[in-house]
Amino acid sequence: MCSSFRVFRVGISFVTMCIFYKSAANSLPELSPHEYFSTLQPGKASLAYFCQADSPSTSVFLEGLHEAVRPLQDYGISVAKVNCIKEETSRYCGKDKDLMKAYLFRGNILLREFPTDTLFDENAIVAHVLFALLFNEVKYITTPEDLQSAENALKGKANIVFSYVRAIGTPEHRAVMEAAFVYGTTCQFVLTTEIALLESIGSEEIEYAHLYFFHCKPVLDLTQECRRILMEQPLTTLNIDLFIKTMNAPLLTEVAEDPQHVSTVHFQLGLPLVFIVSQQATYEADKRTAEWVAWRLLGKAGVLLLLRDSLEANIPQHANVVFKRAEKGVPVEFLVLHDVDSIISHVENNVHIEEKQEDGEDDVEGPDIDIQDDEVAETVYRDRKRQLPLELTVELTEETFNATVMASDSLVLFYAGWQAVSMAFLQSYIDVAAKLKGTSTMLLTRINCADWTDVCTKQNVTEFPVVKMYKEGENPVSYAGMLGTEDLLKFIQLNRISYPVNITSIQEAEQYLHGELYKDLLSYSSVSVLGLFSPTMITAKEDFTEAGRALKGYVITGVYSGEDVLILSNKYAVTLPALLLARHKEGRIESIPLANTHAHDIVQLITDASLETFPEITVENLPSYLRLQKPLLMLFSDGSINPQHEKAVLTMVEQKHLDSLTPCWLNLKNTPVGRGILKAYFDTLPPLPLLVVVNLHSGGRVFAFPSDQAITEQNLFSWLKKLRSRIRNPISKCLLALMQHSSGVFVP
């Protein structure tokens, strides 16, 4: 056993003795050579840096030396800076300014000289100096054979502390040397910087410094190997000290007292204790088991044999192992474990909590890099083996492209086979083709730009996916709607007629407005728009025509400018030029005057006008309503809306109480993702129906209508009134905060 404390104490007392010539512990004495040599004491080590008197007073080396004064003094080594002055020449004073060296003396005997660049910092200085002083205690080796012979030489005599450090002068090297200073007399230290040597004893991660304890002392048979225990903690002075102490502690201790009060060196060193409960009858077998466990847990826990028979304290009858955690004050655990491995794993699972957490973090980072988090890419990839009925569409090539799109009205999907969004949309596109099969005059085609890049570039397609419609005599039109079956289908259907439709008579206009003219298209366009112009209003009509073309495929538009147009303008009480807007579902026709309105504004006008007053919000139409930039008053309903609720809201709308809001409702049956929204607001799904105000545009707050109140006009009115006063005029910041906490949910 190494009796370390003694040595250590000697070291310390040595230190206190020898700080005699300086007042401040950290200061670096500056001496002349004469002064220096006169202070040297026999047997005492000192490090001196000889430099020219006129050399700069600061350098990286000197900074390191200053730092190293204190730690070296702890080991009884004095440090000095010796200024070589002209009057006193010393052979240690080099000739060249740049070639000054540091010298290590014991007494006045020179032990080593160091070029200053090897002493690059505090760690390097301490490591090098101790390395030189502990020449016998620390054996430096380079080959596996060296290690083997050292091992053989010490079998039965002493234990070995073997360490690998990446380089001499590193912090790890210093830690090993400091340990050697303390334990060097009782254990043999062996050091290497050769990776190959470490590899030869089977270490895997050679990036880091390693330290092994070789239990050679108990080995009496030369053919037997010393048992090697790897220190798992990083190489720091403290860790090495603890590690060696536990290695030197007795393997197995027998106790006969309450585990709660037992303390061994392991426990003092912060390791848990494992008690193997034994009784007289099975003593020998238990002892063997305990020794085996102790070997396995060497350095991880202390193992004791607890004799139940001579014990006064109460141990549960069935328990065969007692586990005492390293943390003070935690009650001991009584365990029933049936084999050695489960004892080991119990200890390992409960000891290195800190390490476990570090590992856990690594694990989180590790796989992250190749786990797909793009839902489109992932779903398309998972679906890659499914055969799509691609034959429903015509595949175009460089050779066939022009001929095909010129020969018939065609829709072309430009996509890239490697791009997930393209491939996701291709599925919807094929669906459209399946739905239109045999009914449409429009030819559905596709071209893979990964194969025909030049064709795509020529068609001005540089991003994917893009859908273009090619019609004879017209410029190709890019589809700008949602990339899905429904919207594309609608676009194709509405494109069956030309825009705007030229209405030729009053009678036809009435048919148009009442939905009799394009009956089969009505389901695709919520409104039909009719522009009314007198024959002389050429510019206004042109603007409208342009707007109609822009809305082509999205809204049905028609134009009438017959001589008798006044009949219509009178009937719908509007001055020309004007728009008539037929809402077929509601059976209403609205009129909107158009005065000096440009095409762009007409498009906007029509787009806005085709919005509903109390729409059912869907995934498809939400963007249209968000454009209004108003808070949403949204009724979540599980199924159709309650007619009374609908009536309450519509009445409020008519009374203009909801002008600052966008009233709408959401049917969870049609739009199941609404549940996700509710969960995001309330964590759990609240009872339905539920009315909320979602204020996305300022602050992102959500307010829920009190669940104990009925959704009536009056309740709604008073709730909104309170809400509004708070949204608009926050009384105080404090109140706002309160609101946020109690009733509002912040949208992150």
Added chain:
Amino acid sequence: MWGSPGLLLTLALHPALAVAPARDYCVLGAGPAGLQMAYFLQRAGRDYTVLERAPGPGSFFARYPRHRKLISINKRYTGRSNAEFNLRHDWNSLLSHDPRLLFKHYSAAYFPDAGDMQRYLGDFAGRLGLRVQYNTTVLHVALDKDRRAWNGHYFVLTDHKGRVYRCRVLLVATGLSVPNRVDFPGSEHLEGYESVSVDPEDFVGQNVLILGRGNAAFETAENILGVTNFIHMLSRSRVRLSWATHYVGDLRAINNGLLDTYQLKSLDGLLESDLTDLAILKDREGKFHVTLKFFVEEAGTNQSADAVTLPQDDSDNFAMRVAYDRVIRCLGWNFDFSIFNESLRLSSGSEFSRKYPLIRASYEAKGSRGLFVLGTASHSVDYRKSAGGFIHGFRYTVRAVHRLLEQRHHGVAWPATQHPITQLTSSVLRRVNEASGLYQMFGVLADVILVQENATAFEYLEEFPTQMLAQLESLTGRRARHGLFVVHMEYGRNFSGPEKDVFFYDRSVGHTEDAWQSNFLHPVIYYYRHLPTEQEVRFRPAQWPLPRPTAIHHIVEDFLTDWTAPVGHVLPLRRFLENCLGTDLRSFYAESCFLFALTRQKLPPFCRQGYLRKQGLASTESLRRHGVESGLMQDHAAAGQHLRDRGQQPGDRRPLPAPPTEV
């Protein structure tokens, strides 16, 4: 003879100058580079003329290579229909919009005949109606200073008939036309590659010494390998195999038969020595002996073969102690500097590129503004690195020069496409998977992505000369104020070299984490928060094609050069781009965007630029199912079912957050 022609001619021709109308662009030479430039000028509707001394285009190919086999690959099949991709493996075609003008229609041979190249170039000039003035030998080029001219001067060209051409921009595409000679005692006995017989019959039973170690030397050896006693090949440097250096100008495997016979002990052999130390002596029988210049000088005036010391006299096992029947010089070519007046300051490059005129990375001469060097003569920019000295490389650098000129003189900004940021990953992927300019001119030309403010959009510029990155704004007329990506292709940093083992075990990298160690040509993306300065470009780390970037990403090398694997290639690229820009570049289905729109303040760009503009991406039943299985998407319908069931149980209703009325 042209001692000081500049002065003479300028004086003599001055009256003619006044009448000669100025052209915007003059192209010297109707070889591949000259015609390529003519094509771009023609398409842009510019005022240009090509001056060619021969009666037809590509006259070089009428005689060279002497043994008629081009070593540029004519790969007609790739299994792909992508025209741009196929140009990666077509080393002979020039760029044009006409698919008939692809070289594959002119030859079926993998290594085609030089005659086919000449025919091809003839068609290229003819079909495209390029304006070439043949039979016009420009003898002299001088400068005429004029402040009103585009570049502060006109280039004044004089041809063999004394006709004068005034040009605002001069594009020199004359190639390397002067055989490289080494001067040593006895060099007059050498036969040159340009005139040596190509008939193997002439070499039967002969000992042949070839000077040089390039493709011409090996091509010459290959032709006579079967009939000679032996061939010795002598040059200063070790042999550089193109498959080890990844440089197409080094020795190609198709020519390397002599290496095989040398290493298989068949009398042929390679030797290394500095040619300038040599001397060749001719003995009475007309045979040649190799000795040292030093011995010849020692011998003084008596320079007969018997009188001069031979190396074997001292060292009796001297390798070249046999007498040779022929000594052939195959030492390459130099640029013809002779027609350029000194005022153009068209000097030659440094040691490594002495045979080339000194130019910038923009291909503009260092000495005079407005003079650009194109084609083979411009190879100093990427000598021994990339393909700029060969058709499959300079067709792209010529296009780059044309784009620079369009911006400089016509205010036409470098072509760029604008895209929303959601297209960033796709744009990069598209190019790295098909772009031929990046692939052929790896390390020289790069795509540049200019990020717009707030990283919501970007501009994509193709094939910009990387070395000019600092001057990007002035050269392209585009703004790079909010960061940029440079998309580039590279071999592994320590993979190429004459002494490298390119077949070492474990040479291929498959794991994404090791992508930076990729050896084979692979895309590398550099991100700069700010446009690098000229200083940064000039003093970049050694071996780096570009200055140290803010961030860098290697797309792992791919055996098929198909970088579209969703997890292996696309995902790491997307993450890199996201990290650089601090944005989310994932794509989402409309349903997810819908959820985000109602529960988040800030939406991912894909939702903002797609869904919110009513262009969301709908999912299909099958995709949705996969999404739920993968855990990336929620099954809200099923969740609802579940909760409803629970909701029926009494006491399970949790109280709602308190309504505002209770505040």
